[in-house]
Amino acid sequence: MDGVTSAPFDVARIRQDFPILSQPQARGRPLVFLDSGASAQKPRAVIDAMVRCMETAYANVHRGAYRLSELATDSYEAARTATARFLNAADTREIVFTKNSTEAMNLVAHSWGRGVMKPGQAVLISELEHHANIVPWQMLRDDKGIELRVCRVTDAGELDMDDLERKLADGKVGLVAVAHMSNVLGTVTPVERIVALAHAHGAKVLFDGSQAAVHRRVDVQAIGCDFYCFTGHKLYGPTGIGVLWARLELLDRMPPFLGGGDMISAVTFEKSEWAAVPAKFEAGTPPIIEAVGLHAAIDYVTAIGMPAIEAHERSLVDHAMGALSEVPGLTLLGHAQDRGGVFAFALDAAHPHDLATLLDRAGIAVRAGRHCAEPLHARFGLDNGTTRASFGLYTTKEEVDLLARALTEAREFFK
């Protein structure tokens, strides 16, 4: 994939691929969309692929012995193959489609946590997690007597690796579950080191790649982890589809998550036999049209090239660090060495919600609040939350400059 030489990264041309970016907004201002970390906009290729599926090749999958159903099954499975290639999975069967990454993590908490882990073992998460990577483990803890440990985050917003090692030391941790990239701090975590430490202490590793998979090339085999998940709608794909990757031998050992059609090989009223992986984990009619959309999104970012996207975002991040550092009264949350295009900040004169309302007037869409990471905000003493600007591949330096100017003016407004 990396061998394919793609055209030089041309953000103006890329923006033309996203219909919404040329929709005039209220008061005639252009849309400055800086909330891609919450959900990204969709390129024409994704929209068209989903429409084409519904217009020409739609039926339920794995069921009808007729041509349309076979076509739909083929497209659904082609999406799985594309996803496997996107993550460099060793086997296509290691890709399980879910509703989103939240469901993927709940699946692991249920099927691995309740199904395979033993009471007395522990799950180790970190202070920088999204609620989706906190709450399922709390439910597991309360349900099954599994301890929940939390790795500290340094003042710079990085994982405290000494603390991680300390919390692994007694060998009770069965699973380390942390974000590959923080949706608040932008921190990219040292995944290879985490895997090395965890495996040395007998723990499996799950990475929440909801943010990272959008900004970096992810190679699950090179990372060496055991579970990895991401969510389609942040990767320029549709809502309603997420991905869990797990090693085949782990999926084989795990009991199903949800029961229903498509996940069994035989059913009587006495008992059912589970279908083979991955069908075992895909109960009911799956997100067929969404899988087609996700496939188109993967093709789209792959054609541009993840390394090119990463390079573009790197230059945006550098630019933003400079521009934001010149805004008086602004405190940036997190200063990780390795970071992506997510910036959460506090402005001395303005509450995040007031700020978001002001920025909205300038046509700038940002998120205000605690971004589903309440414990992280508590860790940094920011119970009022923060304002967050997050970038996508279509974000420009001019948009970052407009943000900086708007923040400076907003401060004047409230002073």
Add this chain to the structure above:
Amino acid sequence: MSGLFDDLRDLYQEVILDHGRKPRNFRRLENADATARGDNPMCGDRIELFLKMTPDHHIAEAAFQGRGCAISTASASLMTEVVKGKTADEAKDLGAKFRELAMTGACPDCGAALQDDMERLAPLSGVHEFPSRVKCATLAWHTLNAALDGTKEASSE
């Protein structure tokens, strides 16, 4: 350069900014006769409201503490001023009218009796154009109802 936010002066009138920065009655009341906590879980706004009543069941004093945006702070601050001297029913009725004002920008059946109070609260009417912010303006009033009803907790969800 012309201000990016000039047209937001309707929402953030000087009164709001002033009460947001320097909220009135921003303190804990010891020996309060009624208290309640209000939470806006979506955004983390939180207030604690304290009421002292007169022997004949009028609000003698209202005060609050907490954290929130300019709009929720200003709304709580203004509320503690206007409810003073009212009975529970009068205060609740005013709250209902205020919620209508916040949601629609007007209160056609507010009547002459409430005119003075509604004029004091009018600077908050601009929120009706910002549906996601209406809850900020109404949190204090939900909390007031909870305190008067003795339910102790309110949420603006």
